[in-house]
Amino acid sequence: MMSDEWRADLRLMFEDLVDKFVTKGVEHEDILKAIGEEIENRRKAKERDPDPAEDDSVIEEPANDWPAAT
Known part of the structure; x- marks a missing residue:
């Protein structure tokens, strides 16, 4: 089982994300x-x-059947 260390990392990333937009003038509630909304x-x-x-x-590899491919 994974440790909860990822939660601490997630919290820091979340705080950085919010701070990034707050410093650009976006309201905290917005x-x-x-x-x-994005989570939903x-x-x-x-x-x-x-x-x-x-x-x-999903195409795994591009097709090489066009004339200039050979």
């Missing part, structure tokens, strides 16, 4: 609201496609 968007995307890396539609 930042938190936007972050909450990620949650919904995860529900629709739990593992997008397994999609067959």
Whole structure:
């Protein structure tokens, strides 16, 4: 099991993110609201496609069948 060290890292990154926009003049509440919206968007995307890396539609390698490829 992973230690909770990642939570401390996450907290620092979160504080840095909020501070970055506060220093640019964005209201603290607006930042938190936007972050909450993005979290919900990620949650919904995860529900629709739990593992997008397994999609067959992703092209693993580019096609080399065009005339100048050889």
